[in-house]
Amino acid sequence: MSTASSPGAGAPGAPGEQVMPELTHRQILTVLVGLMLGMLVAALSQTIVATALPTIVGELGGQDQLAWVVSATLLTSTASTPIWGKLSDLYGRKIMFQSAIGIFLVSSLAAGFAQNMGQLVGSRAVMGLGVGGLMALSQAIIGDVVSPRERGRYQGYIGSVFGLATVAGPLLGGFLVEHLSWRWTFWVGIPIGIVALVVTERVLKLPFPRRRHAIDWLGAFFIVAGISALLLMLSLGGEEFAWNSAWTYGLTAVALVMLALAVWQERRAAEPIMPPRLFANHTFVITSLAGFVVGVAMFGAIIFLPQYLQIVKGESPTASGLLTLPLMVGLLATSIGSGRLITRTGRYKIFPVVGLLVAAVGLTLMSRLSVDTSLWLAGVFMFITGAGIGMVMQVLVLATQNAVPHADLGVATSGATFFRSLGGAMGVAVFGALLTHRLRDTIPAQLTAAGVSADQMPAGSATQGSPEQIAALPEPIHLAVTTGFAEALQTTFLAAVPFAILGFVILLFLRETPLRETRGHSSGEDLAAAFETSVDPDAHLTDEEDGPRPENPPPPGKPPHRR
Numbered sequence: 001m002s003t004a005s006s007p008g009a010g011a012p013g014a015p016g017e018q019v020m021p022e023l024t025h026r027q028i029l030t031v032l033v034g035l036m037l038g039m040l041v042a043a044l045s046q047t048i049v050a051t052a053l054p055t056i057v058g059e060l061g062g063q064d065q066l067a068w069v070v071s072a073t074l075l076t077s078t079a080s081t082p083i084w085g086k087l088s089d090l091y092g093r094k095i096m097f098q099s100a101i102g103i104f105l106v107s108s109l110a111a112g113f114a115q116n117m118g119q120l121v122g123s124r125a126v127m128g129l130g131v132g133g134l135m136a137l138s139q140a141i142i143g144d145v146v147s148p149r150e151r152g153r154y155q156g157y158i159g160s161v162f163g164l165a166t167v168a169g170p171l172l173g174g175f176l177v178e179h180l181s182w183r184w185t186f187w188v189g190i191p192i193g194i195v196a197l198v199v200t201e202r203v204l205k206l207p208f209p210r211r212r213h214a215i216d217w218l219g220a221f222f223i224v225a226g227i228s229a230l231l232l233m234l235s236l237g238g239e240e241f242a243w244n245s246a247w248t249y250g251l252t253a254v255a256l257v258m259l260a261l262a263v264w265q266e267r268r269a270a271e272p273i274m275p276p277r278l279f280a281n282h283t284f285v286i287t288s289l290a291g292f293v294v295g296v297a298m299f300g301a302i303i304f305l306p307q308y309l310q311i312v313k314g315e316s317p318t319a320s321g322l323l324t325l326p327l328m329v330g331l332l333a334t335s336i337g338s339g340r341l342i343t344r345t346g347r348y349k350i351f352p353v354v355g356l357l358v359a360a361v362g363l364t365l366m367s368r369l370s371v372d373t374s375l376w377l378a379g380v381f382m383f384i385t386g387a388g389i390g391m392v393m394q395v396l397v398l399a400t401q402n403a404v405p406h407a408d409l410g411v412a413t414s415g416a417t418f419f420r421s422l423g424g425a426m427g428v429a430v431f432g433a434l435l436t437h438r439l440r441d442t443i444p445a446q447l448t449a450a451g452v453s454a455d456q457m458p459a460g461s462a463t464q465g466s467p468e469q470i471a472a473l474p475e476p477i478h479l480a481v482t483t484g485f486a487e488a489l490q491t492t493f494l495a496a497v498p499f500a501i502l503g504f505v506i507l508l509f510l511r512e513t514p515l516r517e518t519r520g521h522s523s524g525e526d527l528a529a530a531f532e533t534s535v536d537p538d539a540h541l542t543d544e545e546d547g548p549r550p551e552n553p554p555p556p557g558k559p560p561h562r563r
Helices: 025-047 050-060 063-091 093-112 117-145 148-179 189-203 217-236 246-268 276-280 282-302 305-312 317-323 325-345 350-366 375-390 393-403 406-449 467-471 477-507 525-532
Strands: none
Touching (some): 025 063, 025 093, 025 117, 025 148, 025 189, 050 063, 050 117, 050 148, 063 093, 063 117, 063 217, 063 406, 093 117, 093 189, 117 148, 117 393, 117 406, 148 317, 217 406, 246 276, 276 282, 282 350, 282 393, 305 317, 305 375, 305 477, 317 325, 317 375, 325 350, 325 375, 325 393, 350 375, 350 393, 350 477, 393 406, 406 477
């Protein structure tokens, strides 16, 4: 598979190679619509539910299980990501993507009909399986239909999905809870998912060869068990059990043993879930490490922005969603701009390197946010941070896809997504613990400075109360609590800066390779014809993924296999 294996293969004039003609811009956009809709419902499922959690607990009870509503989806989506990538390499991207949509639709319907917290948590866990597939496979399919050299011009469309979900999720969730029911926060994604299913069925026709496969089920079990144990420890530590407890040490031990067994199994399996050869690929290792630390810095810190806006600044959930728009504008501006420059110049390393420096500056500025900081200045700080993020995320995926053979495209893309998600989960856990620890010092100190005695403070309202409860506190207690929150959040944002700088240092070692102008197939007519079969079902589509067309075509009446 020389077309895919070597960077720059397929470039004009390369001996023995045939340049793949590009799909038209309209054709690519049509495919992207279906993929982006799938990504949108997956991203919305993670942001829309936060606004509804207090209402859900009020109706279903189960306050002690509240953390699981979010953690269950995070756990299963992250743990299943490498599995989806490998299955798509073995059985075809389209069928796996549609399977992920199906799982998401059924689990969303079930979550909306949940009658108790146990049913809701179970449905959310299954939903996470679909979310993991949608997030990983959508980017892998983009690697199938757009060459690395041309992919930059479409980065803005991909980035807009995450920006829209981040802003629209809390807004839409608040509206649905207020005017309909919390159940609609799960049902609202169903129509979008159905449209994504229809669009991908109609226009997404990828050539795929028939091969015999042996799934590494034992490796899959070890990987899922190890990651699940690790994420359980990170997600529930400090909440459901103390960090210094038997649960923490036990789950850590299980994670280490399972991951060690996974390494052993992957080295001996015929078709490993996470092929060891990927970790011999310099670019994959560097981008995965960078993605992990970027996930820690970005997701771990930015997730606390709503707390600043709602608790410290006293904004409503809807208003706080709107006030994060500068972050999304910065992200989209640099994502679109860097993508177009990458397509024009073929150079990509400079963007994540510069982006992490800009993000470090933004996080440092955000560590200056206080009770008295004006909203417009906070918006400037958010814009700078978003501008840095926009130059990093999609470029790391692009570099990964450009560096691996097409046969490993799915598992490499899902691997990059997995390490980024794992970093985000670790960042949320670490910075959440840091925030809680700091609140125990900053709020009592502020209360003492304000001359408020402990018996004047309502029990638990300082660190555990909702934004509404904190807003209702009398002065000077309210000012002391919000000032204490602001100081604790400053420490949290500042703690993310070293991770951004570490990502910058790691990316200095990234070796920039020329961007391929092919999609991993020897003939671009394969994909063009595949697209046209959505209009002309009799159009011919080759059954070969790589290499020349077979000398003996299939007999009449037995069309090549398509997925």
